[in-house]
Amino acid sequence: MLRRILWTSLALAPLAILVHYLLHPDPNVDFVLSAGALIPLAWLIGEATEHAARHTGPGIGGFLNATFGNAPELIIALFALADGLTEVVRGSLSGSVVGNLLLVLGFSLLFGGRGEIDRQSSFVSLGLVGAAVLCFLIPSIPAFDGDPERSSIARLSIPPSIALLLLYVAVTYVSLRRHRLMHVSSEEAVAGWSMRRSLGVLAAATVATALIAEILVGSLESFAESAGLSDFFIAAVIVAIVGNAAEHGGAVVVAARGQIRLAAEIALSSSAQVAVFLVPAVALLSYLIDPLALSFRPVELAAIGGSAAVTAALLAQGKSSRGRGAALIVLYAAVAAAFFVAGDR
Template sequence: MARRILWASLAVAPATWILDAVAHPGKVTLFVLSALSLIPLAWLIGEATEHAGEHTGARIGGLLNASFGNAPEVIIALIAIADNLPDVVRGSLAGSVVSNILLVLGAAMIVGPDHSQLQRRSLLAQLGLVAAAVVLLLIPSIPGFHGDPNRHSLALLSIVPAIALLALYLFVTILGIRRRERDEEPGNPGWSMRASLLALGLATAATAVTSEILVHSLQDFAKAAGLSQFFIAFVIVAVVGNAAEHGGAVVIANRGKMKLATQIAITSSAQVGLFVVPVVLLLSFAFAHPLTLAFRPVELIAMGAAAVFVGFVIRDGHSRRWE
C-alpha cells in the first residue's frame, strides 16, 4: 500500500513544475508542494540505487549508494550555496544528522517490538563516527564563533576536516564492503540494470529541479510561517531530504526487524557527517561563495548530544520503547 502511494505521489513533482511555470502561485504553496515532491523522489532514488547495486555487487553497489543515496541532501545544499544561503546549508546538514539519530531511531523503537536485540557494537561504532565528525568540525567552527563565519579563510580551513572526514568514510566503507562481500549471498535482481539507471537518472534530475523551487521559496515560506530560516533548514528541509529513508526504517521496524531499522537510522547519520558534509564543502568551491564548515554552537551541541544520548539508550544492546 505504501509503495503504491509513493509511486502515485511521484506525479506531484511535475505538477509542481507546471504550476510554477504556468500559474505562478505563492511561494508558500510552492515550498509545500516541492517539499512533498521530494519525498517520493528520494524514495525512488533509494530504490533505483538498491536495484542497481544488485547487478554490480557490493563494491560498486556501495559506491552507488554513497553517490546517489544522499543525492537529495547534496542537491538541496548546492542550490542553497548557489543562492548564497550558507546558514541554510549548515542547518540542513546538521538537522539531517540529528533527525536520523533521534527522530528515526525513536520512531523505530516506538513502532518496533520492545526489548529487541540490537547490533550494539556496530551501532556504537557508527555513533563514534558521528562524534568524530563533530570533533573535526570544531576546527573551522571555533574560529567562526568570532567574526564572519563565512569568510574565505574559513572556507580554506574547512578543506582540512573535509578531507579527513572523507578519508575516514572511505576507510570505514571499504572495511564494510569487504565484510559484506564475505557474508553476502547473491540475490535475484528485481529491476534490470538499464531500468535502474534510467530511474536513477530521471529521479536525480527531477530532484534537482524540485530542490531549486524549494530553496527559492524557502525565505518567503519562513516569513509567512513566522519561522526562522534556521528552524526551516534544521527541521523541515532536513526531514524532507531524508523522508523516504525515515519512512523505510520505521516500516522495517514495524515488521520486527529492529537490527536493520536501527542500522539504517544511525548509519545514515554517520554517512551525512562523514560523506555528505565534506562533499558539499568541496563542491562549493565551484560557486562564487564557497561554503565554510563553521557550524554554530547549537548545531555542534545538537549533533554531539544526540550521539551521546543514543549511545546511552542502546548501551545494553536492547531497544526499549520507553527508555
C-alpha cells in the same frame, strides 16, 4: 490498496515540477504539491532499497539508501551556496545529522518495535559522527569570535574536510567488505526486483526527489518569512527534514515491515555520511562557487555530539524498542526548540 495509491501518487512529482517551472504559481501551491510529491518518492526509495538489500544484505542496503537519500541535501546545499546562503547551508547540514540520528532513527524504532540491530555497524557510524564533531571544532572555535565567514576560517576548514573524506573512504571500504563477507547472495535465488532494476529506480527517484526538494525549500523560505522564523531554524529543522524525506520514508517503511536492522542502518549510515562525507564535500566543492567556512555554532556542535552520545547509550545493547524510539523523538523536539531559541547569529 495502499501500494496502488502510492504508485498512482508518483504522478505528483512531474506535476509539481511542471507547475513550478511553467506556471510559476504562488509559493503555497508549490509547497502543497512538492510536499505531497515527496511522500511517494520516499516510499519508492524505501521500496527499491528493500529489493536491493535482498541481493546485498542490510549493511550495504542501508548504505545504498543513505547514499541516494543524501543526494537532495547535496544539491540543496550547492543551490544555497550559489545564493550566498552560507548560514542556511551549515544549518541544514548540522540539522540533517541530528535529524537522522534522532528523528529518522527514532521513528524507525517506534514503528519497528523490538528487534536486533547491528551493534558493530551502528557504533562505527556513531564513532564517525563523533570524529566529525572533533574535526569541526578546528574551524569552529576560532569563529566563535569575529566574522565566521572570514576567508581564514574557510581555509582552516580544508584540512579537516580532507581528513574526514579520507576517513570516510577507509571506513566505508572496510564496512562494505565486512558486510559482503557476511552476506553471500545468489541472483537466481533472490525474489523480487533485480539489482539493476533496484539501482535504476533508486537513481531515478533520487533525481526526482532532488528537484522536488529544491522546489519545496524555495516555497518554505517564503512561508517562514511570513511566520517570523529565523533563517537558522528554517535551515536546521525545516530544510533538514525536507532533505531527509527519503530517509524518513524509506527507513520507516522498512521498519514497519519488520526489518528494523535495515532501518537502523539507513538512519545511522545517513547521519555518518552527512557528517564525514557530505559536509566536507560541500566545503571543498564550495571553492567552485563561494568558499564555505565550517564555522558551526556551539548549539550545532552540542546538538550533533549530544545526539550521537545519547543514541550510543540507547543502542549499547544492540536492541531496538518503541521506548527507545520515543526517547529519541522527544530529544529531537528538545533540540529543535533549542534551535528555535538560538535564532540567527
